[in-house]
Amino acid sequence: MATPTEEFAGRPRRAIARSAAALAAIGAVLSLAAVVLAQVTRDRVARNERSWIKQPLYALLDPASYDNDPLADRIVIQSRDLLGVSIPATVYRARRRGAPVAAVIQSVAPEGYRGPIELLVAVRWDGALLGVQVLRHNETPGLGDAFETREAGWLQAFRGLSLSNPPQNRWTVRKEGGDFDAFTGATVTPRAIVKGVRRALEFYRADRDRLFAADAQ
Numbered sequence: 780m781a782t783p784t785e786e787f788a789g790r791p792r793r794a795i796a797r798s799a800a801a802l803a804a805i806g807a808v809l810s811l812a813a814v815v816l817a818q819v820t821r822d823r824v825a826r827n828e829r830s831w832i833k834q835p836l837y838a839l840l841d842p843a844s845y846d847n848d849p850l851a852d853r854i855v856i857q858s859r860d861l862l863g864v865s866i867p868a869t870v871y872r873a874r875r876r877g878a879p880v881a882a883v884i885q886s887v888a889p890e891g892y893r894g895p896i897e898l899l900v901a902v903r904w905d906g907a908l909l910g911v912q913v914l915r916h917n918e919t920p921g922l923g924d925a926f927e928t929r930e931a932g933w934l935q936a937f938r939g940l941s942l943s944n945p946p947q948n949r950w951t952v953r954k955e956g957g958d959f960d961a962f963t964g965a966t967v968t969p970r971a972i973v974k975g976v977r978r979a980l981e982f983y984r985a986d987r988d989r990l991f992a993a994d995a996q
Contacts, residue, residue, distance in 0.1 A: 832850070832885070832899075832914075833850060835899050835912045835914060836849060836850060836871055836883055836899065837849075838910075838912070839883055839899065839901035839909055839910045839912060840873055840881060840883070840901060840909065841909075844873065844875060844880050844881070845873035845874055845875050845880045845881070846874070846875050846876065847872075847873065847874045847875075849871040849872055849873045849883060850871060851995065852871065852872045852873075852874065852995050853869055853870060853871045853872065853995060853996060854869070854870050854872070854990065854993045854994075854995060854996050855867045855868070855869050855870075855996055856868055856870060856986075856990070856993075858982055858986070862886050862887070862978050862979070862982050863889055863974075863975075863978050866887055868884055868885055868886045868887075868982075869884075869885040870882050870883070870884050870885070870990055871883040871885070872990070872991060872995075874991075879904050879991040880903070880904055881901055881902060881903050881904060881909055882901075882902050882983060882987075882990055882991070883899060883900070883901045883902075884898075884899070884900045884901075884902065884979045884982065884983065885897070885898070885899055885914070886898050886900060886975060886978070886979050886982075887975065888971045888972055888974060888975025888976075888978075889971075889975075890967070890970075890971040890974065891967070891968055891971045891972075896913060896915070896968070896971055896972060896975065897913070897914040897915040898911060898912070898913060898914065898972065898975050898976065898979065899911070899912040899913075899914050900975075900976055900979040900980070902979070902980060902983045904987075905941075906941045906942065906980065906983065906984055906987075907939055907940070907941045907944075908937050908938055908939060908940050908941065908976070908980070909938065910934070910935070910937065910938050911934050911937045911972075911976055912934065913934070913972070933960065933962070933969070936959070936960075937976060941980065942977070942980050942981065942984060945957075945958040947977070947981075950973055950974070950976075950977040951970060951973055951974070952966055952969055952970050952973060954966055955970070957973070959973045
């Protein structure tokens with residue numbers, strides 16, 4: 780039988796043990812809450828990203844040409860050698876009856892006048908361009924207007940082109956011996972976009988079969 784002194788001495792130890800257990804339980808709850816919040820946040824960001832990309836993605840594809848959902852049939856890859864950046868690129872794939880129709884590559888042209896320019900490049904199975912859209916950029920309003928409103932048809936000129944039309948060495952602005960018009964008073968931005976599109980085509984040509992064979996992510 781414990782003496783009063785032993786009983787008294789045991790109380791602090793029991794109190795410490797209870798406090799430690801309570802703190803451990805609180806820590807576990809907080810950790811679980813952080814995991815759940817992170818997952819919810821990631822899911823929300825993913826939903827917002829899919830919602831944001833949906834309109835420009837589908838605008839580049841003829842709805843009669845495919846029967847899958849390119850937004851869901853996508854992969855994320857990295858190819859610094861071909862794309863010129865270490866940032867992962869998302870590739871959306873269009874198919875009809877299971878056969879590849881087109882790939883839409885969400886890539887980055889890193890050499891814009893005021894930083895990277897994010898592009899959406901749609902490439903037909905045979906390597907010809909279906910179209911190009913600029914998704915994000917930090918160019919000054921005047922330069923941005925050049926491919927968004929003032930000269931909106933500039934991006935349309937890419938449609939139907941490929942690495943053989945024009946020849947690969949002419950994929951730059953006319954000022955540098957290429958086949959592409961620059962904007963009035965600007966060369967850096969259009970040169971960056973042309974280079975970014977060319978790199979996306981080179982990437983597609985090198986990895987086409989692997990792009991369509993990989994499992995969706």
